[in-house]
Amino acid sequence: MTAITEAVEAAPRSAWDTFFFAPQSTAPMTLLRVGWGAVTAIWALSFLPDIDPFLTEGALRYERTLQPGAWDPLARIGWDQAALATCVVLLVASLATMVGFRTRLSAAVAVLSLTCLQRGNTAIFNSGDLLLRQLGIAVLLAPCAALWSLDAARARRRGAPLTLLRAPFAMRLLQLELAVGYLLSAWTKARGSTWHDGTAIALSLRIEDLQRFVAPEWLFEQSLLLNLFTWGALAFEATFIFLVWPKRLRLPVLAAGVLLHLGIDIFLDIGFFSVAILLAYLAFLPEDLANRWVGRFDKRALEPDDGEPAVGAGAQDEPVGTRAQGGA
Amino acid sequence: MTRPRLSERAERSPTVQVLISVAIVVVLLAQVATHLPDRSAVSQLVAPEANRLIRMLGTEQQWGVFAPDPRQTSLRLEGRVTFEDGTTAVWELPNGPRVGGNLRFYRWRKWLERVRADDYQGLWEPTARWIASLYDNRASSVATVELVRMFHTNTVTGKQPPYEEFTYYTYVVADHL
Numbered sequence: 009m010t011a012i013t014e015a016v017e018a019a020p021r022s023a024w025d026t027f028f029f030a031p032q033s034t035a036p037m038t039l040l041r042v043g044w045g046a047v048t049a050i051w052a053l054s055f056l057p058d059i060d061p062f063l064t065e066g067a068l069r070y071e072r073t074l075q076p077g078a079w080d081p082l083a084r085i086g087w088d089q090a091a092l093a094t095c096v097v098l099l100v101a102s103l104a105t106m107v108g109f110r111t112r113l114s115a116a117v118a119v120l121s122l123t124c125l126q127r128g129n130t131a132i133f134n135s136g137d138l139l140l141r142q143l144g145i146a147v148l149l150a151p152c153a154a155l156w157s158l159d160a161a162r163a164r165r166r167g168a169p170l171t172l173l174r175a176p177f178a179m180r181l182l183q184l185e186l187a188v189g190y191l192l193s194a195w196t197k198a199r200g201s202t203w204h205d206g207t208a209i210a211l212s213l214r215i216e217d218l219q220r221f222v223a224p225e226w227l228f229e230q231s232l233l234l235n236l237f238t239w240g241a242l243a244f245e246a247t248f249i250f251l252v253w254p255k256r257l258r259l260p261v262l263a264a265g266v267l268l269h270l271g272i273d274i275f276l277d278i279g280f281f282s283v284a285i286l287l288a289y290l291a292f293l294p295e296d297l298a299n300r301w302v303g304r305f306d307k308r309a310l311e312p313d314d315g316e317p318a319v320g321a322g323a324q325d326e327p328v329g330t331r332a333q334g335g336a
Numbered sequence: 337m338t339r340p341r342l343s344e345r346a347e348r349s350p351t352v353q354v355l356i357s358v359a360i361v362v363v364l365l366a367q368v369a370t371h372l373p374d375r376s377a378v379s380q381l382v383a384p385e386a387n388r389l390i391r392m393l394g395t396e397q398q399w400g401v402f403a404p405d406p407r408q409t410s411l412r413l414e415g416r417v418t419f420e421d422g423t424t425a426v427w428e429l430p431n432g433p434r435v436g437g438n439l440r441f442y443r444w445r446k447w448l449e450r451v452r453a454d455d456y457q458g459l460w461e462p463t464a465r466w467i468a469s470l471y472d473n474r475a476s477s478v479a480t481v482e483l484v485r486m487f488h489t490n491t492v493t494g495k496q497p498p499y500e501e502f503t504y505y506t507y508v509v510a511d512h513l
């Protein structure tokens with residue numbers, strides 16, 4: 009054992025360690041895994057009809073210089089059906105992830121396939137597509153197969169059931185990425201003029217090529233309401249990172265986000281953006297609530313594990329510095 | 337009692353926890369670095385390496401949706417095809433049902449934003465060539481394809497102005513034979 013390891017082990021458990029590594033219920037990860045697998049399968053199905061032309065040489069796949077650091081395996085494969093095959097692999101791997109079959113491997117294959125497809129033609133994807141990939145990385149890193157999965161069933165048959173309380177670092181990373189992302193989005197908007205003057209929401213709804221259901225004309229006459237919507241959306245993004253951690257505020261904050269993103273999804277045709285955000289919210293679900301949801305179909309989510317009660321057990325959800333230090 | 341799995345042993349290992357912590361901090365800092373104002377000195381210092389890192393890791397994100405301002409124009413695109421015999425056809429962006437179909441056709445809408453932009457000139461010729469190929473089964477072959485961008489500036493209230501149009505690229509098939 010190295011001196012560094014000895015020193016780390018000897019140190020008292022810090023708030024940081026508690027936040028990222030104190031064992032927690034895997035129920036939230038389970039919900040994220042199932043949701044992400046299902047949505048990614050739909051993503052793959054919806055893309056299959058447009059592989060030709062978008063990812064077909066001689067059609068709309070075009071020559072471009074990738075950003076430094078980016079890798080694009082499809083560009084190196086000479087086979088003209090590679091993109092189609094990758095999309096089919098993505099479909100199968102995401103379904104396997106959904107049902108928890110060889111979960112980590114299937115999630116890795118799905119994330120890799122998603123990355124290859126998205127790098128194959130960067131002109132057609134939006135931020136929702138990138139977020140979907142980010143969710144996949146969290147699923148890949150998280151131990152999310154302990155419940156509602158074929159892997160768990162196989163492990164039980166072998167007499168070695170999977171542990172239900174695990175380190176939540178992958179969920180924490182996803183939580184922080186979303187919270188920081190909202191803040192960055194608010195900061196970027198603060199550089200514009202229409203978010204200041206309160207017209208940004210109205211102008212967004214007026215973009216005809218992005219309209220899904222057209223907002224009623226009378227709405228655009230309600231300038232006070234539109235101002236409040238605009239500033240409300242900006243305030244939500246700017247404060248999410250502060251308000252989402254206290255348990256008593258978490259569900260109201262998430263509910264506000266659900267309303268905001270459902271509104272966006274109804275009026276604007278931006279593909280998987282809203283559903284990806286809503287999936288990311290699953291990482292914020294309070295443990296006891298996630299346990300109850302998962303426990304409806306798998307009672308083990310409500311049972312003790314390693315001598316610790318699953319409901320309400322483990323670390324609290326507040327990030328480093330917002331709660332007293334404590335062991336787990 | 338069964339021995340914990342490798343991933344469990346790893347996440348309980350102080351050394352691995354330190355490595356994971358470092359990775360989390362680096363990923364989050366890189367995400368912030370790639371969203372700094374372009375002209376800031378800090379951005380110019382750290383953004384290139386941060387961009388390289390997040391693309392190597394496959395974790396690039398775009399958090400600037402409708403930022404700093406939403407687009408204030410509405411766009412359309414037409415591919416105006418002229419055949420050798422003088423007849424014409426108009427290709428328009430594929431579209432579909434607003435429920436369900438939206439999960440497919442949003443990609444065409446995103447593509448529209450790019451294909452009409454000067455920053456994406458590399459898309460123009462493949463687009464025109466591809467539109468021409470859609471009419472391969474006609475008796476008369478395609479002579480030219482014009483890419484026409486149509487746009488108007490949106491107003492918050494009242495009737496929207498008519499679309500203006502501009503032919504921004506002409507593909508002459510004979511020049512590419």
